[in-house]
Each structure stands twice: as C-alpha cells, then as structure tokens.
Amino acid sequence: xxxxxxxxxxxxxxxxxxxxxxxxxxxxxxxxxxxxxxxxxxxxxxxxxxxxxxxxxxxxxxxxxxxxxxxxxxxxxxxxxxxxxxxxxxxxxxxxxxxxxxxxxxxxxxxxxxxxxxxxxxxxxxxxxxxxxxxxxxxxxxxxxxxxxxxxxxxxxxxxxxxxxxxxxxxxxxxxxxxxxxxxxxxxxxxxxxxxxxxxxxxxxxxxxxxxxxxxxxxxxxxxxxxxxxxxxxxxxxxxxxxxxxxxxxxxxxxxxxxxxxxxxxxxxxxxxxxxxxxxxxxxxxxxxxxxxxxxxxxxxxxxxxxxxxxxxxxxxxxxxxxxxxxxxxxxxxxxxxxxxxxxxxxxxxxxxxxxxxxxxxxxxxxxxxxxxxxxxxxxxxxxxxxxxxxxxxxxxxxxxxxxxxxxxxxxxxxxxxxxxxxxxxxxxxxxxxxxxxxxxxxxxxxxxxxxxxxxxxxxxxxxxxxxxxxxxxxxxxxxxxxxxxxxxx
Amino acid sequence: xxxxxxxxxxxxxxxxxxxxxxxxxxxxxxxxxxxxxxxxxxxxxxxxxxxxxxxxxxxxxxxxxxxxxxxxxxxxxxxxxxxxxxxxxxxxxxxxxxxxxxxxxxxxxxxxxxxxxxxxxxxxxxxxxxxxxxxxxxxxxxxxxxxxxxxxxxxxxxxxxxxxxxxxxxxxxxxxxxxxxxxxxxxxxxxxxxxxxxxx
Numbered sequence: 066x067x068x069x070x071x072x073x074x075x076x077x078x079x080x081x082x083x084x085x086x087x088x089x090x091x092x093x094x095x096x097x098x099x100x101x102x103x104x105x106x107x108x109x110x111x112x113x114x115x116x117x118x119x120x121x122x123x124x125x126x127x128x129x130x131x132x133x134x135x136x137x138x139x140x141x142x143x144x145x146x147x148x149x150x151x152x153x154x155x156x157x158x159x160x161x162x163x164x165x166x167x168x169x170x171x172x173x174x175x176x177x178x179x180x181x182x183x184x185x186x187x188x189x190x191x192x193x194x195x196x197x198x199x200x201x202x203x204x205x206x207x208x209x210x211x212x213x214x215x216x217x218x219x220x221x222x223x224x225x226x227x228x229x230x231x232x233x234x235x236x237x238x239x240x241x242x243x244x245x246x247x248x249x250x251x252x253x254x255x256x257x258x259x260x261x262x263x264x265x266x267x268x269x270x271x272x273x274x275x276x277x278x279x280x281x282x283x284x285x286x287x288x289x290x291x292x293x294x295x296x297x298x299x300x301x302x303x304x305x306x307x308x309x310x311x312x313x314x315x316x317x318x319x320x321x322x323x324x325x326x327x328x329x330x331x332x333x334x335x336x337x338x339x340x341x342x343x344x345x346x347x348x349x350x351x352x353x354x355x356x357x358x359x360x361x362x363x364x365x366x367x368x369x370x371x372x373x374x375x376x377x378x379x380x381x382x383x384x385x386x387x388x389x390x391x392x393x394x395x396x397x398x399x400x401x402x403x404x405x406x407x408x409x410x411x412x413x414x415x416x417x418x419x420x421x422x423x424x425x426x427x428x429x430x431x432x433x434x435x436x437x438x439x440x441x442x443x444x445x446x447x448x449x450x451x452x453x454x455x456x457x458x459x460x461x462x463x464x465x466x467x468x469x470x471x472x473x474x475x476x477x478x479x480x481x482x483x484x485x486x487x488x489x490x491x492x493x494x495x496x497x498x499x500x501x502x503x504x505x506x507x508x509x510x511x512x513x514x515x516x517x518x519x520x521x522x523x524x525x526x527x528x529x530x531x532x533x534x535x536x537x538x539x540x541x542x543x544x545x546x547x548x549x550x551x552x553x554x555x
Numbered sequence: 556x557x558x559x560x561x562x563x564x565x566x567x568x569x570x571x572x573x574x575x576x577x578x579x580x581x582x583x584x585x586x587x588x589x590x591x592x593x594x595x596x597x598x599x600x601x602x603x604x605x606x607x608x609x610x611x612x613x614x615x616x617x618x619x620x621x622x623x624x625x626x627x628x629x630x631x632x633x634x635x636x637x638x639x640x641x642x643x644x645x646x647x648x649x650x651x652x653x654x655x656x657x658x659x660x661x662x663x664x665x666x667x668x669x670x671x672x673x674x675x676x677x678x679x680x681x682x683x684x685x686x687x688x689x690x691x692x693x694x695x696x697x698x699x700x701x702x703x704x705x706x707x708x709x710x711x712x713x714x715x716x717x718x719x720x721x722x723x724x725x726x727x728x729x730x731x732x733x734x735x736x737x738x739x740x741x742x743x744x745x746x747x748x749x750x751x752x753x754x755x
Contacts, residue, residue, distance in 0.1 A: 341603075345603065345607065348607070348610060380719055383686075384685070384686045384719075384746075385686070415719065415720065415721065416721065418719070419718055419719040419720075419721045422685065422718070422719065423684055423685060423718065423723075426684070426685055426746060427684055432684070433684040433685075433716075433723050433725070434723070435718070435721035435722060435723045436715075436721070436722045436723065436724050437721050437722065438721075462710075523603055525601045525602055525603045525605065525606045526601055526606075526629075528603065528606055529601075529606045529609065529610070529631075532606075532610060533633070538635060539633050539634065539635055540634050540635060541632075541633070541634040542631070542632070542633050542634075543631070543632045543633075544629075544630065544631040544632070545629070545630045545631075546601060546628070546629050547628060547629075554634075
C-alpha cells in the first residue's frame with residue numbers, strides 16, 4: 066500500500082478530557098456534576114469525536130470525597146451529551162488498586178453501558194493484557210466500543226519492540242481502538258517519531274489515539290508526531306484546564322492538525338464558550354488553571370505522574386518529611402529498577418513511592434516491604450516488564466510466578482454480596498458494595514439534582530455573589546440589582 | 556435523539572449504535588442552548604462580562620477600604636473591615652495539607668529521622684517503621700496476630716502498619732515471647748514508636 070500524504074488521511078479528531086483527566090490533574094479530581102452542567106451543551110456542539118467522562122480516580126473521588134453517586138452522573142452526562150461518551154477503567158482493578166473478580170468487572174461494565182457510555186477505555190498498569198481480557202469481553206457483550214491503552218514508560222525494557230508486541234496482542238483481541246497512554250508526559254517527539262509509525266503499522270487499520278500529559282512541556286510536539294504518523298485521535302482539554310499536569314489544549318492541537326493538513330471541523334465559538342465558562346469557575350471557586358511548564362529533565366529521572374507529585378508533597382508534609390523529598394525522589398528511581406521497571410501509574414506509582422519513603426526513613430533498603438509490593442513481586446498483579454533484583458526478592462521472601470491470569474486468583478463475589486444486601490438492592494448499589502465498605506457505599510447523594518437545581522445557565526448576579534461570599538475578606542457587601550437590594554456583613 | 560452518532564472509524568468500520576433503555580430517555584428541552592449565539596446571556600441587565608469586569612476591578616484595586624460600582628441597573632459597594640477576618644472557608648480546599656495537620660507535622664519532624672531498633676538486655680522492641688496506622692489483626696473480623704504471652708518466631712507476623720495507604724505486615728524479627736503491646740488497634744502511630752516488646 067502506498068504511503069498516503071497527510072492531507073489524504075482522515076482528520077485528526079479530538080477527544081475531550083475536561084470533565085475527567087483535566088480536573089483529575091489540576092483540581093485533585095474534585096469537579097462536581099453541578100460545575101459540569103453549564104458547559105455540557107457547548108462541549109457537545111464543539112465537534113469532539115468523543116467525550117471522556119470517567120476514569121478510576123473520578124469514580125473513587127466521587128464516592129470518597131464528593132459523596133456523589135457516580136452512576137447518576139454517568140447516566141446524566143451520557144443523556145445530556147449527544148457526542149459519544151468514553152469511560153475508562155483499570156481493567157481487572159476497575160477503579161481502585163485491588164483486583165476484582167470477573168463477575169464484578171462485568172457488572173460494572175454492564176452498568177456503564179446501560180447508563181449510556183459508548184466507549185470502554187481500558188488499560189492495565191503493567192501492560193499485562195490478560196488483565197483487560199475480561200473487560201474487553203464484557204464491553205463487547207454490552208455493545209460498547211473497546212479502546213485499549215498501552216501504558217508508556219521509559220526504561221531499558223520499554224523499547225519500541227516491547228510496545229509493538231503489546232499492540233499486537235491488542236490487535237489479536239480485536240479491539241476497536243488502540244491508545245498510547247503517557248501518564249507522566251514522558252514521550253518526546255524523537256521517541257514518537259519511531260514508536261508511533263511502528264504502532265500504526267502493527268495496528269493494521271485499527272485507529273490509534275494519543276493520551277499524553279504535559280509535565281515535560283513537550284506534549285504538543287508529541288501530538289504533532291502522532292498526527293504525522295497517522296494517529297486518528299488525540300485526547301485534549303479546554304485551554305484553561307490544559308497543560309501543567311493535564312493534557313494539551315484543544316486549540317493548540319487543533320492548530321497543529323491544521324498546519325499538518327488534518328484539521329477536524331470544530332466549532333471555535335463553542336470551544337471559546339466552554340473555556341470562558343471554566344475560566345470563570347476557576348475564578349469563582351478559587352481553583353487552579355493549567356500553566357504551561359518548562360521542559361524539565363528531572364522528570365525523566367523520577368517519572369512520577371503529575372497527579373501523584375502534588376499528592377506526594379501533601380503526604381510528605383503530613384508525615385513531616387517534606388524536607389526529604391529530593392532523597393525520596395532519587396530513591397524511587399532505584400526502587401523502580403529493583404522492582405523490574407513497573408510503570409509509574411496507579412497503583413504501582415504508590416507502591417514505589419511508599420517503598421522509597423520506607424527505604425529512606427528506615428535508612429536501610431527493603432527492611433519493611435508493603436504487602437502489596439510482595440504480591441506484585443510474586444506476579445499476583447501480572448507479568449513484570451523487567452526482572453526484579455535478587456536483593457529485593459530475597460528480602461521479600463517470595464517467588465515470582467506469573468503463570469496464572471490474575472483475575473483467576475479472585476473468586477466471584479456477586480452472589481455473596483446479593484445474599485448480604487438482599488434481592489431488592491439495585492445493581493448499581495450492589496456494585497458500590499463490591500468496591501467499598503458500607504460507610505462509603507451507602508448514603509451517596511445525587512449530584513445531578515444539585516446540577517439541575519442550579520440550572521445550566523449562569524445567573525450573573527448570583528455568580529457574583531458566590532464569588533464575593535467565598536472567603537474573601539470583605540466585611541460588608543451592599544448591592545442593588547434591579548429592584549433587589551442585598552447586603553451582608555461579617 | 557435516543558441514539559448517539561458514532562463516527563465511522565478510519566477503516567470504514569462503523570460502530571454499533573445502541574438504543575438506550577427507554578427509562579433513561581429524557582428529551583432535551585428545545586431551548587437548552589446557553590450563550591451560543593449570544594455570549595454572556597443577559598439576566599436582567601448584568602452580564603457575566605460585567606461580573607468579570609467588576610471582579611477584575613476589585614482585584615486591580617488591591618488594598619482598599621471601600622469599593623463601589625454603579626450603573627443605572629446595578630450597583631455594588633464593598634467594605635473591607637480590618638477588625639476581624641471572616642471565617643468563611645473556601646471550597647477550594649482540595650484536601651491536601653491543611654492547617655490542622657501542620658502542628659502534627661512539626662512534631663513528626665522531630666520524631667522521624669533514621670530509625671534503628673534498640674535491642675537491649677534480652678528484650679526486643681518492635682518499632683513503627685513510619686507514621687501510620689496500627690492494626691493488630693489481618694482483617695477486621697480476624698483474631699489478633701498475637702496477644703501478650705504469645706510465642707513468636709522471627710517470621711511471625713505481629714501487626715500491620717498502614718503507611719501511605721499501603722499495608723505493611725510487620726514480623727517479630729526475633730524468636731521470643733510478647734510481653735507488652737503498647738498500641739490499640741486502629742491507633743495512629745509515629746515513626747520509631749515502640750509497638751510491642753518481645754522477651755528474647
């Protein structure tokens with residue numbers, strides 16, 4: 066087949082992550098359904114190929130911190146948006162860090178499909194594709210398109226041959242899309258220039274997507290390489306919530322696609338409206354915007370994902386060891402090598418960082434090894450990319466045996482949960498019980514009701530009041546609007 | 556409007572379209588559009604543009620005692636008091652480090668540097684590896700790993716310490732008998748704190 070020129074290729078389409086990864090990276094995943102609602106119509110008419118509305122952290126933070134019912138949000142967003150929606154799970158780990166049995170994996174995916182989600186995006190943090198086979202089967206059974214992700218990492222074992230081999234497995238699993246997920250923004254244009262064409266070749270016509278973060282400042286250039294190589298889609302965010310630890314800005318990637326002759330048709334005024342809206346929310350609720358980061362070579366050493374760095378700093382501060390951050394970051398590089406180069410994504414990033422903290426604080430490597438790290442070393446979570454060091458295996462006192470699919474270790478859970486919670490409990494609630502203890506699974510509120518009550522159109526006067534009463538040091542505010550007089554003092 | 560348009564993929568493969576269960580269908584209101592043709596839809600006569608303008612002015616004003624803004628339809632007057640600071644908390648608290656954890660963090664700095672077990676005179680102290688949470692049992696419904704008087708060998712698990720959300724099963728490290736357990740199940744522990752004492 067003769068190589069097509071770029072302009073002969075279909076347009077490079079955008080996938081919005083503003084409602085998911087953007088706030089996961091910049092707002093610690095705290096965007097509420099009410100904050101999303103006024104933006105939905107404009108996101109919908111902006112011309113996105115897909116809209117990503119769910120990821121592991123979103124579900125988990127909704128339950129643990131926002132106390133919002135995730136199922137209600139999923140159905141609400143998929144109903145409000147005509148653009149197909151995309152939900153991401155961590156395969157056998159679903160939304161959390163543990164492994165779940167196949168019956169829970171299937172129930173979760175059935176519920177996503179029923180709530181109107183069209184695309185199931187799934188990845189395994191170890192790139193052991195046996196951990197996503199049950200999800201793929203469930204997604205297909207429930208009529209979803211499957212987008213399987215390869216998780217990118219930098220290490221001596223993660224060369225192009227490694228990723229091509231993983232992509233080949235995904236082709237054999239007959240997925241609908243293959244994505245390159247670069248959670249730490251480690252891809253460089255140079256690496257993209259070799260890796261992307263190799264993946265396009267092995268994908269044999271399966272469309273490819275790029276999902277890369279901006280910590281290194283290089284992501285917009287990496288997207289250009291993907292556009293040149295013939296990728297079909299790129300995950301992007303609205304301008305004010307792009308960059309930083311988030312993904313590239315939609316207008317920036319759109320401009321790149323235009324320069325390279327592959328611009329999709331998008332509604333620029335709708336994009337602007339979306340951005341004006343979230344820019345206002347940042348002002349009103351004192352939330353951070355994404356800032357462009359300068360190229361940072363240190364990132365290539367520690368490889369800690371953006372969401373994790375801010376978390377880590379907060380944790381170190383709580384533990385009173387913020388002053389040892391540098392040592393701990395250096396130790397993560399050693400731990401990662403000793404553990405056979407796991408990719409620094411959830412949950413393995415947490416394992417590595419915690420092990421590094423223990424090593425540094427105890428002044429001795431691997432004196433204490435978390436139980437989860439021992440399970441990882443046994444191959445309980447899947448195949449290791451490289452080989453764990455003899456020292457760590459000896460101190461952990463375990464044998465590596467990856468012969469079994471991790472999901473096979475876990476016995477089905479639904480029938481026991483059904484017995485425990487009774488016939489009348491909804492499947493949505495049952496699924497929450499499979500994930501969380503009762504104190505978290507019960508008592509979630511319906512965030513969509515708050516969104517509906519607030520309305521989808523901003524009321525400028527009340528928006529101004531919301532801004533003024535939020536912790537600003539005003540002792541007295543007096544206002545007259547039409548025939549309404551309002552004053553308050555503190 | 557009950558089904559979504561799924562774009563055909565590059566190889567011409569067209570995705571499945573699916574009719575959503577009818578119970579889920581809620582028709583979209585016809586007049587649902589916000590601000591598409593008219594950015595900053597007016598409610599009364601103040602627009603989001605004006606709101607942003609007012610806030611821009613407030614921010615630009617820097618330190619002020621009173622601020623006032625008047626149009627025929629809208630006026631606002633703001634006073635800054637220096638008597639007391641309002642204790643309205645901002646919704647922007649993202650759950651990172653907050654004020655209340657600060658004093659504890661300062662104490663912890665003293666407690667943690669490098670930790671070494673202090674084995675002495677026939678006794679071995681099981682120390683906490685880190686700031687964390689202490690658990691005496693493998694899971695909430697199980698009996699405790701050990702009780703006072705339990706005989707242990709070096710690899711007997713004696714407790715779990717949760718550090719940064721990960722569980723660390725702590726072994727006795729020495730053979731002997733548990734003669735003291737200082738911490739209750741679920742308590743927060745400091746780095747280097749003595750958890751148990753083993754008589755060797």
